[in-house]
Each structure stands twice: as structure tokens, then as C-alpha cells.
Amino acid sequence: MTALLRRSLLFGLIAGAACLHIGLVGMIDTFQERTLLDLRMLAGGAGVALGFLMPLLAIVIVANRAVARPAHDDAPAAPVPRLLAGLLVGAMGGIFLALLAYISDSGVASSVLVNARRPLATILWLGMEPGPGTILLIGLGAVAGLVGAALVVLPPLITRSLVVAGLTVLLFGLLEPFLSVILRNLGLEVVEELVYARGAVQLPAGIALGAIAVAAVVGLRSGGGVRRRTGQQLRGNRATLVRWALLGLALVLLLVLPNIVGRRLSDVLTQVGLFVLLGLGLNIVVGFAGLLDLGYVAFYAVGAYSVGVLTSPASPAFAPQLPFWGSLPFVIILAVIIGLMIGAPVLRLRGDYLAIVTLGFGEIARILVGSAWLQPYLGGAQGITPIPAAEPFGRAPESIYYPILAFCVLAALVAMSLANSRVGRAWNAMREDESAAEATGINTTVYKLLAFAIGAAIGCLAGAFFSAKIGTIFPDSFNILISINTLALIILGGMGNILGVIVGALVLVGLPELLREFEAYRLLIYGAVLVTMMLLRPEGLLPSRQRQAELHEGQEEEAGEGDEPTAPTTREPREASITP
Amino acid sequence: MAAVASRPRRINFVTAFLWLIGGGILLIAAIGAFLTLTKGRYSLENWEGFIVSGIALGSVYALVALGYTLVYGILFMINFAHGEVFMFGTFTALFVARFLNDAGMIASQPWLAFLIVIAVAMLVSMTIAVTLERVAYRPLRGAPRLVPLITAIGASLFLQYTARGFYGSGVNAYPEFPPLQGNTTILGLTIRTDQVIVTVAAVALMLGLYLFVERTRTGRAMRAVSEDKDVAAMMGINVDRVIQITFAIGGLLAGVAGILYVQLFNQVDFFMGFLPGIKAFTAAVLGGIGNIVGAMLGGMTLGLLEAVAPFLLLDGYGIASPNQLKDAIAFTVLVLVLIFRPSGFLGRKENV
Numbered sequence: 001m002t003a004l005l006r007r008s009l010l011f012g013l014i015a016g017a018a019c020l021h022i023g024l025v026g027m028i029d030t031f032q033e034r035t036l037l038d039l040r041m042l043a044g045g046a047g048v049a050l051g052f053l054m055p056l057l058a059i060v061i062v063a064n065r066a067v068a069r070p071a072h073d074d075a076p077a078a079p080v081p082r083l084l085a086g087l088l089v090g091a092m093g094g095i096f097l098a099l100l101a102y103i104s105d106s107g108v109a110s111s112v113l114v115n116a117r118r119p120l121a122t123i124l125w126l127g128m129e130p131g132p133g134t135i136l137l138i139g140l141g142a143v144a145g146l147v148g149a150a151l152v153v154l155p156p157l158i159t160r161s162l163v164v165a166g167l168t169v170l171l172f173g174l175l176e177p178f179l180s181v182i183l184r185n186l187g188l189e190v191v192e193e194l195v196y197a198r199g200a201v202q203l204p205a206g207i208a209l210g211a212i213a214v215a216a217v218v219g220l221r222s223g224g225g226v227r228r229r230t231g232q233q234l235r236g237n238r239a240t241l242v243r244w245a246l247l248g249l250a251l252v253l254l255l256v257l258p259n260i261v262g263r264r265l266s267d268v269l270t271q272v273g274l275f276v277l278l279g280l281g282l283n284i285v286v287g288f289a290g291l292l293d294l295g296y297v298a299f300y301a302v303g304a305y306s307v308g309v310l311t312s313p314a315s316p317a318f319a320p321q322l323p324f325w326g327s328l329p330f331v332i333i334l335a336v337i338i339g340l341m342i343g344a345p346v347l348r349l350r351g352d353y354l355a356i357v358t359l360g361f362g363e364i365a366r367i368l369v370g371s372a373w374l375q376p377y378l379g380g381a382q383g384i385t386p387i388p389a390a391e392p393f394g395r396a397p398e399s400i401y402y403p404i405l406a407f408c409v410l411a412a413l414v415a416m417s418l419a420n421s422r423v424g425r426a427w428n429a430m431r432e433d434e435s436a437a438e439a440t441g442i443n444t445t446v447y448k449l450l451a452f453a454i455g456a457a458i459g460c461l462a463g464a465f466f467s468a469k470i471g472t473i474f475p476d477s478f479n480i481l482i483s484i485n486t487l488a489l490i491i492l493g494g495m496g497n498i499l500g501v502i503v504g505a506l507v508l509v510g511l512p513e514l515l516r517e518f519e520a521y522r523l524l525i526y527g528a529v530l531v532t533m534m535l536l537r538p539e540g541l542l543p544s545r546q547r548q549a550e551l552h553e554g555q556e557e558e559a560g561e562g563d564e565p566t567a568p569t570t571r572e573p574r575e576a577s578i579t580p
Numbered sequence: 581m582a583a584v585a586s587r588p589r590r591i592n593f594v595t596a597f598l599w600l601i602g603g604g605i606l607l608i609a610a611i612g613a614f615l616t617l618t619k620g621r622y623s624l625e626n627w628e629g630f631i632v633s634g635i636a637l638g639s640v641y642a643l644v645a646l647g648y649t650l651v652y653g654i655l656f657m658i659n660f661a662h663g664e665v666f667m668f669g670t671f672t673a674l675f676v677a678r679f680l681n682d683a684g685m686i687a688s689q690p691w692l693a694f695l696i697v698i699a700v701a702m703l704v705s706m707t708i709a710v711t712l713e714r715v716a717y718r719p720l721r722g723a724p725r726l727v728p729l730i731t732a733i734g735a736s737l738f739l740q741y742t743a744r745g746f747y748g749s750g751v752n753a754y755p756e757f758p759p760l761q762g763n764t765t766i767l768g769l770t771i772r773t774d775q776v777i778v779t780v781a782a783v784a785l786m787l788g789l790y791l792f793v794e795r796t797r798t799g800r801a802m803r804a805v806s807e808d809k810d811v812a813a814m815m816g817i818n819v820d821r822v823i824q825i826t827f828a829i830g831g832l833l834a835g836v837a838g839i840l841y842v843q844l845f846n847q848v849d850f851f852m853g854f855l856p857g858i859k860a861f862t863a864a865v866l867g868g869i870g871n872i873v874g875a876m877l878g879g880m881t882l883g884l885l886e887a888v889a890p891f892l893l894l895d896g897y898g899i900a901s902p903n904q905l906k907d908a909i910a911f912t913v914l915v916l917v918l919i920f921r922p923s924g925f926l927g928r929k930e931n932v
Contacts, residue, residue, distance in 0.1 A: 021742065024745065024746050025741075025742060025745030025746060026745050027745075111678060112671075112674065112675045112678060112746075112747060113746055113747065114746070114747060114748040115745065115746070290726075292726050292729065292730075294733075344594050344597055344598070345597075345598055345601065345915070345919050346919070347594055348919075349918060349919070349922070351725045351726060351729070352657065352658045352725065352726075352729050353918050353922060355658075355729060356658065356858075356861065356865075356914065356918065357914070357915050357918045357919065359858070360858075360911040360912075360914045360915045360918075361911075361915065363858075363907070363908075363911050364908050364911045364912060364915070367904075367905065367907050367908040367911070368905075368908060371901075371904050371905055371908070372901045372904055373899045373901075373904075373905065445594060480854075484733065484737065487730070487733070488734075491730060520745075521741070521745070523737050523740070523741045524737070524738060524741035524742060524744075524745065526734070526737055527734045527735065527736070527737030527738030527739070527740070527741060528734070528738050529734070530730055530731065530733060530734025530735075530737065531715075531716050531731050531734040531735055531738060534720065534723075534727050534728075534730050534731040534734065535716070535719055535720065535731070538723070538727050
């Protein structure tokens with residue numbers, strides 16, 4: 001009992017910290033613009049805005065975690081104490097929010113904490129007077145905590161339905177600007193008007209959407225047995241047939257997509273395509289060969305700058321003015337050479353040292369490109385502009401989409417065939433244990449260089465299309481964040497998995513591009529995603545089976561000694577030590 | 581290492597290529613130095629100025645490098661987010677210093693104000709470092725090596741953009757402490773007072789850390805854990821606690837380093853942890869990672885290189901604004917050290 005109390009106090013502090021973080025970072029202010037659910041029918045002119053919802057969602061999650069697992073020395077607590085614990089956690093979160101509101105209102109900290117200003121207080125108090133606003137705030141926090149706890153206490157089916165319904169409405173609300181455009185482009189104005197009003201989901205439509213989602217989930221669950229059986233029957237030829245049919249369908253969909261979604265969304269799609277290309281390239285280096293490369297942006301820069309120099313009439317020193325497609329072979333050859341040149345020195349380095357050295361290479365590339373020293377050749381801080389478009393596709397996102405898509409498909413095919421070849425197996429062996437791979441006769445030098453070269457070739461293609469699409473390049477476009485971005489999407493999707501790369505790019509590049517308000521918090525969210533993924537699911541959303549096995553190997557042995565505070569870890573190499 | 585004994589023979593051409601590159605860079609540097617010195621563009625005072633500011637900067641790097649080295653010595657992981665711990669130290673210092681400035685305390689009691697700023701910044705940096713260890717690194721002990729590295733990168737991004745959200749993306753000016761302004765004359769050299777203070781404070785802290793690790797019980801426990809965690813645990817050492825203390829010390833030192841850094845450069849922004857962080861890591865590797873004296877030596881060397889090398893090595897070639905390339909020099913040093921001598925000045929051979 002006291003254990004539960006202590007745990008909920010601790011988690012209450014965590015919830016408070018999360019709320020303060022969300023508020024002070026400015027998410028509440030920024031996301032208040034976006035209304036998710038239109039409550040005009042209930043209360044006059046009101047709606048659920050994302051900004052206010054965020055800290056409450058954080059409280060729900062924290063409260064849920066607080067009561068999900070019983071404390072060590074405690075038998076699983078009864079429902080009522082758990083609900084009370086959730087209430088406590090939520091109320092503490094609410095108190096912190098109220099504190100934040102008072103600080104913001106008084107403006108004492110606003111000289112340093114830029115978001116602790118009056119508008120934040122107005123949002124948190126829901127536009128009311130401080131007194132009733134505070135009470136309401138703490139109350140809502142407590143309710144959120146209660147909901148979080150209830151999700152543990154209620155039977156699993158109800159919990160799942162609630163979560164699914166909530167997420168569906170959230171998603172429809174978030175994606176309103178695009179879903180409404182898509183629905184209109186498909187000629188479904190009626191549906192659009194039925195679902196959305198004033199940029200938010202209407203209440204009845206929200207309820208209906210939630211109900212549909214729940215029905216779908218429950219239906220899938222009960223139909224699962226049938227599915228599994230048919231899955232078993234679909235062996236051999238038919239299974240591959242189905243797979244090819246699905247693939248073909250996806251391809252057709254991809255081909256017509258720009259015509260359905262409109263210009264703005266096409267632009268996002270090309271953006272995602274570039275990162276899919278980058279991700280596929282880096283996936284070969286990191287996911288297949290296990291070489292953590294933090295300087296991948298160097299190849300992106302090589303691609304962009306060599307296209308710039310070879311095609312642009314404004315290239316400062318050497319301007320052959322080739323057409324885009326004519327320059328591409330030279331660009332790829334150059335990138336492969338540079339890939340080999342970067343790869344050769346780092347052959348003997350392993351793991352984290354390799355990461356740092358490649359990071360160093362990436363930074364050196366950026367500094368040199370932007371320096372006054374190389375300005376006569378690469379344009380220095382002014383970059384190179386204009387760069388001709390990739391004719392006949394031009395710069396319009398609806399058309400440049402197609403060559404990018406084609407190269408993504410090509411890169412995916414190359415990656416897939418490599419993964420299932422002798423080369424791919426050699427990479428696997430090398431990644432799992434380099435010394436053992438070498439002992440079995442794998443020439444690690446050759447295979448590492450090969451990974452770097454192929455990765456470089458694919459990465460430079462992304463850079464080439466980037467420069468042709470934008471038409472102008474600056475050294476600042478090639479900073480370390482591109483490398484990190486690419487790494488993050490591979491990790492989210494699942495290292496070593498091609499479908500994972502695509503999903504990762506859609507989520508990490510596509511979503512923030514779609515939701516402009518997220519732009520400022522994109523890297524914050526990436527950081528959180530990287531940490532959470534590594535803690536909870538290091539193999540990614542769509543793991544390759546092998547990778548999963550590697551990352552969870554030895555987990556059974558750990559489980560036995562896991563809870564001891566000083567559990568000895570046997571798997572770490574004994575290499576360095578402190579020697580004063 | 582015995583399993584890969586045949587390695588050097590097999591990659592001979594790569595080794596040759598490496599030595600070619602290394603030799604080439606050394607040659608270029610030597611010719612550059614010769615050209616610069618024969619041109620005589622800089623007077624003796626110029627060089628003295630470069631060296632003194634290099635030492636001051638190097639002692640800040642050394643303080644941050646100690647954080648990397650201590651953690652690497654015990655956990656064999658690069659705490660990528662250490663630069664952000666440093667950055668939060670500077671922001672806290674900014675916050676407190678502005679507050680004290682508004683209250684008029686910097687004008688009336690500058691030294692006391694300075695001490696308060698240092699204390700608060702140390703506390704905040706330490707809290708962040710310890711929280712980081714508890715939340716992001718401890719659950720991953722024993723995971724494959726790349727996993728904590730990726731976590732560290734994620735934590736670094738998260739902290740960076742948290743700072744950006746909290747404090748905005750602009751560059752903030754840091755209030756001036758009157759006693760640290762102006763010049764001091766030592767041994768006939770006229771030196772900026774803040775540079776003297778920074779160097780003295782950093783060296784004192786390093787000495788303190790050295791004595792702590794050498795002489796105290798906790799220090800001995802730290803050394804034991806870094807030698808062998810299992811055996812240390814069997815000897816009754818609370819390994820988790822020792823690791824926590826290590827992160828706390830690293831955080832404290834980074835907090836102080838942050839304040840000293842702003843004394844030198846007077847500006848604070850959310851991205852400022854990245855470059856000093858990488859450079860301090862370079863310093864730690866240069867000195868031999870895991871080695872405390874090495875971190876100090878490496879920091880000083882890197883600071884000096886960064887201050888002197890652009891002018892000494894590049895100016896001779898008539899390269900425009902060589903100072904722009906000082907970061908590239910630091911990164912080149914990093915790459916060269918990791919490739920040719922990953923054990924650094926004082927590291928053991930098997931550190932690679």
C-alpha cells in the first residue's frame with residue numbers, strides 16, 4: 001500500500017515534470033491553433049484543441065505507467081487503490097500545470113523562459129479567472145490520471161476499444177487539412193462536410209469514427225482465427241502471387257498518388273521520397289553492415305554539390321553545364337570514390353569510434369564547403385544558384401515525384417537483392433561478430449568498402465535530386481541533422497528492413513511536413529523517439545527478424561538477475577579503465 | 581585481439597594508403613608552418629595572445645573532456661549528450677546571472693554573485709547528468725554497444741531542442757562581471773583577466789578531481805568499477821551508485837566548464853553544446869580515453885592547436901580567413917587520432 005503511494009507520488013512528479021516541459025517548450029501555445037474535435041453542439045463555440053490536450057495526454061500515459069505494474073513488494077493492488085493512485089498522479093500533474101499558469105501569468109521568468117508568458121496562462125485557465133481556472137485545471141488533470149489508471153483496471157477489450165477510438169479521432173483531427181483536400185479531390189465533398197467543420201472533427205462524426213474503428217478492431221480479432229488458417233494455406237506459389245499482387249497494387253497507388261493529393265501533399269511526398277532514398281542508402285551501411293555512420297550527410301552533399309557544379313551555369317570555377325541526367329553518372333562515380341576514401345581509413349575502427357570519425361568527416365565536409373577558402377570553387381556561404389531542373393520533369397512536385405519514386409524503387413530492389421545474396425549474408429556475419437566473420441574467411445575489408453560505396457551511391461542520388469528540385473544549394477542545407485534525421489527514421493522503422501525505412505520516413509519526415517506546427521518541435525520529437533525506441537523496442541516498428549533476434553539475444557539470462565541493483569553485466573568488453 | 585592477428589598483412593594496401601594520407605597532412609602542415617614563419621606576418625605578441633587564449637580554451641575543453649573520459653572509463657560508452665549538460669550549465673548561469681544583475685548584486689558583490697552562479701549551474705548540470713543516466717542509460721546496460729550510443733544521440737537532440745524551446749533560438753548576451761574584465765600582468769605578459777581566472781579555476785578543479793579519484797574511498801571504488809564491474813560488485817561495491825557518482829562528477833565539471841566558457845565568449849545559445857562537446861571528446865581521445873591526466877593534456881593540446889594552428893599552418897598558404905577553418909582542424913585532429921593512435925597520449929594499447 002505504501003509502496004503504491006510512494007510510486008504514485010514519484011510518478012506524480014514525473015507527470016508534473018512532463019507537463020512543465022510541454023508547456024515551457026511552447027507546445028501548448030503552438031498547438032492551441034489546431035482544434036481536433038468540434039464541441040459546438042455541447043458548449044457554445046468550444047472545441048478540444050491539441051495544445052491543451054497534450055499535457056493531459058502526458059498525464060494519462062504517466063498515470064497508466066504508474067499503476068500498470070505493481071511495485072516489487074506489493075501484491076497486485078485492487079482496482080480502487082489503483083484508481084486512487086491514478087487520481088493522485090493526475091492531480092499532481094494538474095498542480096504543476098496550475099503552477100506553470102501562475103508563473104506565466106506573473107511573467108517573472110519570461111526574460112529567460114520565452115514561453116512562460118500570459119497567453120500560456122490564458123490557455124491553461126481555459127480563458128477563465130485564475131481561481132476557477134486553477135480548480136478546473138487540477139480537476140482535469142485528476143480526471144486524466146483517472147482515465148490513465150482506468151485503462152489498466154478495465155477489461156482488456158474495453159481498454160483496447162477506448163484507445164483505438166481515441167487514437168482514430170485524434171488522427172482524423174490531426175490530419176484534417178489533408179484528409180479534407182483528399183476527400184474533395186476524390187469528389188466526396190458530402191463526406192468531407194459531414195465529418196469536418198471549422199477545421200475539426202464534428203462531434204457526431206467523431207463518435208461514428210470511433211465506433212467504426214472499434215468495430216473494425218473487434219471484427220479483426222474475432223476473424224483472426226480464420227485469417228491465420230488461410231495464411232497457412234497460402235503457401236508456395238499462391239503466397240508469392242498474393243504478395244506480388246499487393247505490391248503491384250501499391251505501385252499503381254503510388255503512381256496515381258500525386259494526382260489525388262494535390263500540390264502541397266505531393267511536395268511532402270517528394271520530400272519523403274528523398275529521405276526514403278537516404279534511408280535506403282544508410283540502411284545498407286548501418287542496418288546491413290552494422291557500421292554506424294553519422295556523417296552520411298557528406299554523400300548527400302557530394303551529390304548535391306557535384307550536380308550543382310556540373311550542371312549550373314553559375315558554377316564559379318568549372319561549369320561544363322551538363323544536363324541533369326548527363327551529370328548523374330559522374331556524380332555517382334564521384335560519390336563512390338569518396339565513399340571508398342572515407343571508408344578506407346575507418347576500416348579498423350569499430351562501433352562508437354567509427355560513429356565519431358564519420359561524424360567528423362561529415363562536419364569537415366560542411367565546413368570546407370562553406371569556407372572562404374573553397375569559395376572560388378563551390379560558392380562558399382552563397383552556395384550555387386541556379387541549378388537547372390531535371391528535365392523533362394521540371395521542379396513541380398507532381399512531376400519530380402516520378403523520377404524520385406523510380407530511384408526509390410530501384411534502390412529498394414538493389415537493397416533487397418543484396419540482402420538475400422552472398423554479400424548480404426557476409427554483412428550479417430560481420431555485423432554480428434566481426435572477428436568470427438573474419439575467421440570464417442569473409443574478407444571484411446572488401447565488404448565494408450562495398451557497403452560504404454553502395455551507401456554513398458544511393459545517398460548522392462538523393463542529394464542530386466534535392467539540388468535539382470530546389471534549384472539552389474547552400475552549405476547550411478548539409479548539416480549533421482540530415483544524418484541524424486536519416487538515422488532516426490531507420491531506427492524507428494526497424495534497422496535492416498526496407499519496408500521499415502519507408503514507414504520511418506513517412507512518420508518522421510512526412511508527418512512533421514504535413515503538420516506545420518510540428519516543424520519547430522521536430523528534432524525534439526526525434527530525440528524522444530530515438531530514446532524511447534532504444535528503451536522499449538530497439539528493433540524498430542517493423543523489425544527484420546534477424547535484427548530482432550540479435551537485439552534480444554541474452555534476454556532470458558538477464559531476466560533472472562534483472563531486478564538486482566548491482567546485476568553484473570557480463571557482455572561488456574573490458575577495454576578501457578580509469579587510470580589517473 | 582589474438583583472433584585478428586593476421587589483419588595487418590591482409591589490409592596492407594589500406595595501411596599504406598593511410599600512412600600516405602597521414603604523411604601528406606604532416607608535410608602540408610610543416611610546409612605551412614615554415615611559410616607562415618618566414619613571412620613573419622604575426623609578431624611575438626600575436627603568438628603569445630594565441631597561446632594564452634588557447635590554454636584558456638583548452639582548460640575548458642579539458643573540464644568537459646573529463647566527463648567523457650570518466651564515463652567511458654566505466655561504461656565504455658560515449659556520452660553524446662555531455663555537450664548538452666555543458667550547455668544547460670551555461671543557460672542556468674545566464675538565468676541566475678541575469679537575475680542577480682537585475683537585483684544589483686553583480687555590481688555590489690561580484691565575487692559572491694559569481695560563486696552563486698557557479699553553484700546553481702553546477703547543481704543543474706549535475707541533476708541533468710544524473711537524470712540522464714537513470715532514465716536513458718541505466719536500463720540499457722548490457723545491451724549491444726550501438727544501442728546506448730543511439731540513445732545518447734537521441735538524448736542529446738532532446739536536450740538541445742528542449743533548451744531551444746525553453747530559451748528561444750536566439751543568441752543571448754551574458755552579463756559582465758566587473759572583476760573579470762580588463763587585463764592582468766603575469767611574468768611580464770599582459771593577459772586578459774578572464775583567461776587567467778578560467779585557467780586557474782580549471783586547473784584547480786582538475787587537481788581536485790585527480791586527488792579525489794586517487795585518494796578517497798569513492799575514488800578507489802570508481803577505479804575498481806572501471807577495472808572490472810563484476811569483481812567490484814563482489815567486493816561489495818555498489819556499482820550503480822558508483823556510476824551515478826561518476827555521472828554526477830562529470831555533470832558538475834561540465835557545469836563549471838559552461839560558466840568558464842561564457843566568461844570567455846559572453847554568449848549563450850542552444851546549439852553551443854555540440855561543438856565544444858565534440859571537441860572535448862576529441863581531447864579525451866587525444867589524451868587517451870579513460871585517463872584523467874590524459875584528458876587534461878588532450879584538452880590543453882586541442883585548445884592550443886585550435887588557437888594557433890589556423891594561423892601557423894594555414895596562413896602560410898594564403899588561405900582566406902584561416903580562423904574559419906579552426907573547427908575543421910579540430911575535426912581533422914579527431915579523425916587522425918582515432919585512425920592512427922586511438923589509444924591517445926597516455927591510453928593503453930588495448931583501448932582500441
